[in-house]
Amino acid sequence: MSSEFTKLFELIVSASLINNFVFTRFLGLCIFFGVSKKMETAVGMSITFTAVMMISAAISWVIFNLVLVPLDITFLEIIVFIGIIAGLVQVSDTIMRKVSPGLYYKLGIYLALISTNCIILAVPLVSAGEKYSFIQSLAFGLGSGLGFALALIIMASIREKLELAEVPAPFKGLPMAFVVTGLIALAFTGFSGLITL
Amino acid sequence: MSSSSNTNLKELVLNGIVKENTIFKLALSLCPSIAVTNSLKNGIYMGLAVLFVQVMVNLTISLMRNIIHPKVRLPIFMLVISGWVTVTQLLMAAFVPDVYAKVGLYIALIVAFASILARAEMFASKNSFLPSMADGLGMGIGFLFALTTISFFRELLGKGSLTVPTGLATQHVFTFINTKPLLIMVLPAGGFLAVGILMALFNWINARYAAKAASH
Numbered sequence: 107m108s109s110e111f112t113k114l115f116e117l118i119v120s121a122s123l124i125n126n127f128v129f130t131r132f133l134g135l136c137i138f139f140g141v142s143k144k145m146e147t148a149v150g151m152s153i154t155f156t157a158v159m160m161i162s163a164a165i166s167w168v169i170f171n172l173v174l175v176p177l178d179i180t181f182l183e184i185i186v187f188i189g190i191i192a193g194l195v196q197v198s199d200t201i202m203r204k205v206s207p208g209l210y211y212k213l214g215i216y217l218a219l220i221s222t223n224c225i226i227l228a229v230p231l232v233s234a235g236e237k238y239s240f241i242q243s244l245a246f247g248l249g250s251g252l253g254f255a256l257a258l259i260i261m262a263s264i265r266e267k268l269e270l271a272e273v274p275a276p277f278k279g280l281p282m283a284f285v286v287t288g289l290i291a292l293a294f295t296g297f298s299g300l301i302t303l
Numbered sequence: 304m305s306s307s308s309n310t311n312l313k314e315l316v317l318n319g320i321v322k323e324n325t326i327f328k329l330a331l332s333l334c335p336s337i338a339v340t341n342s343l344k345n346g347i348y349m350g351l352a353v354l355f356v357q358v359m360v361n362l363t364i365s366l367m368r369n370i371i372h373p374k375v376r377l378p379i380f381m382l383v384i385s386g387w388v389t390v391t392q393l394l395m396a397a398f399v400p401d402v403y404a405k406v407g408l409y410i411a412l413i414v415a416f417a418s419i420l421a422r423a424e425m426f427a428s429k430n431s432f433l434p435s436m437a438d439g440l441g442m443g444i445g446f447l448f449a450l451t452t453i454s455f456f457r458e459l460l461g462k463g464s465l466t467v468p469t470g471l472a473t474q475h476v477f478t479f480i481n482t483k484p485l486l487i488m489v490l491p492a493g494g495f496l497a498v499g500i501l502m503a504l505f506n507w508i509n510a511r512y513a514a515k516a517a518s519h
Contacts (some may be wrong), residue, residue, distance in 0.1 A: 129491060130491050132333075132334050132335075132338040132491065132494065133334050133412070134334070135334050135337070136334075181393065182389070183411075184411050185382065185385040188381055188415070189381075224415040224416075227411075227412060227414065227415050228412060231408060231411055232408070235408075274503075276503040276504070276506040276510065277506075278506075280499075281502040281503040281506065282499065283499070284495050284502065285496055285499040287499075288492045288496035289492070291490075291492040292487070295491070
């Protein structure tokens, strides 16, 4: 039991730090550069993302293993997963609007962005590819969400300072953001080899 | 948009390559621009895959544009895109398995490309199939161009060599330097640096160009 638990912990650490989606797998970059200008939006986005990731990981696992695998149609995984995510986003949009309009007002806009985001789609695709168990894919979803949150918050805090810095004209805006991300990614390479799975 | 002239089609193609270059100008669909560009071969194949999907999606949508009910258009677009992506994925797995092993995940993620959905929504759903094809071709070639440039510099500097696809096999072209290359360029971090610097270069050239045009 305890070794099972350690394994899950390792999975979370590896998904969030060592194989960080943004810095080593380069996913979710559009959102990453889009919403990291302000700390407040970055935090809102991180919360929404982590929640949606875990839920979609769970639903996708069930459908993949109970429907697609027995029917031997796993090559349809892309179509099915994107359908699940789009549906999930629509449902949570409706529920949030009815149940907590305040939260919807704050986070609603991010929800719409999620359905065309590669990082959300990558979680079910990777866990299907790695043949994770149900609990493992939940842990993977959680770890990936935390890693994304960490990346967004680091980046937002740097970019708020960057506004005041003197940057050469051609580098203004996005190019500078890329260079900064490169430097953070360099720091994150230090985590590699922390855990060998 | 006149249906007749060829110049119009040419302009549509050029628009996607230069004016609205997906990566350098619009900064969309950035994920694969870094993920697969540590070797020229992978960069080119990824670019070709996107080109194919973009053209086929534009074609399909423009042919179907009168049957799709506007209220359900987004889910239909996603279905069409994921269908073509699955086709690409299966084709690549069959014909270039070694490339597919490395870039497979990113091929699957073409589904979530904002740029492909955006072209379907903004262009192909409103135009007939010839302009839509030109638009898709331009956007796709622009993407291919960006990926090729990025991966060219990264592999050259990071490994000191280049590999190009010749037919279905790949060939080692030449060795640039025999001393230790700049390893950082093929690491993840180098990808961000390379894209940042190339974007700045694009901005700089554009600014020079605009200044020259203004002074005349």
